Amino acid sequence: QKEVEQNSGPLSVPEGAIASLNCTYSDRGSQSFFWYRQYSGKSPELIMSIYSNGDKEDGRFTAQLNKASQYVSLLIRDSQPSDSATYLCAVASGGYNKLIFGAGTRLAVHP
Amino acid sequence: SQTIHQWPATLVQPVGSPLSLECTVEGTSNPNLYWYRQAAGRGLQLLFYSVGIGQISSEVPQNLSASRPQDRQFILSSKKLLLSDSGFYLCAWSVTTDTIYFGEGSWLTVV
Numbered sequence: 001q002k003e004v005e006q007n008s009g010p011l012s013v014p015e016g017a018i019a020s021l022n023c024t025y026s027d028r029g030s031q032s033f034f035w036y037r038q039y040s041g042k043s044p045e046l047i048m049s050i051y052s053n054g055d056k057e058d059g060r061f062t063a064q065l066n067k068a069s070q071y072v073s074l075l076i077r078d079s080q081p082s083d084s085a086t087y088l089c090a091v092a093s094g095g096y097n098k099l100i101f102g103a104g105t106r107l108a109v110h111p
Numbered sequence: 112s113q114t115i116h117q118w119p120a121t122l123v124q125p126v127g128s129p130l131s132l133e134c135t136v137e138g139t140s141n142p143n144l145y146w147y148r149q150a151a152g153r154g155l156q157l158l159f160y161s162v163g164i165g166q167i168s169s170e171v172p173q174n175l176s177a178s179r180p181q182d183r184q185f186i187l188s189s190k191k192l193l194l195s196d197s198g199f200y201l202c203a204w205s206v207t208t209d210t211i212y213f214g215e216g217s218w219l220t221v222v
Contacts, residue, residue, distance in 0.1 A: 067133055096162055099157070101156075102154055
């Protein structure tokens with residue numbers, strides 16, 4: 001059973017701080033990795049994708065990938081209360097763009 | 112640009128009643144289509160995916176079925192709903208990249 005593991009949280013950070021979200025996966029053959037944000041009661045929206053080892057930055061978001069350790073992370077700099085949501089890690093596995101999702105980490109940014 | 116529409120947005124159905132959720136994608140051709148379910152407090156579980164008209168693959172055994180009568184139409188059905196079928200149902204699409212995009216979702220409560 002291919003799995004994606006995330007700490008469920010909640011992760012609480014003060015406004016302006018860096019939030020660090022982590023994810024591990026079991027399928028060593030996975031090549032594509034994604035972070036989605038899901039506000040309560042809404043559908044997930046894509047934040048970032050990453051395919052190569054190292055860091056990928058997009059605005060306040062940085063995704064980090066380490067395939068040897070089977071580890072993906074998302075850093076959110078200058079966290080804002082509007083970043084409060086559940087963050088889902090997803091890993092492409094088995095072809096046809098099928099994604100396996102973690103259960104998500106709930107982030108709370110307090111003023 | 113591509114858009115995805117999913118309906119109905121919410122529904123409350125009695126146990127044993129039938130179900131039909133519909134999803135259509137606009138602005139693209141021959142997309143891969145997916146149905147995911149998210150139970151309360153849990154991650155997204157892939158139920159079905161389709162790579163073309165009439166081609167349906169089931170990921171988990173369950174009380175549901177899917178059909179793709181047209182290129183950009185995907186339907187999720189059940190003949191007799193169970194309490195355990197309650198959840199947030201999400202239709203999604205992808206094309207050439209691994210990235211999948213979600214519709215607005217349908218909240219199903221079976222009573």
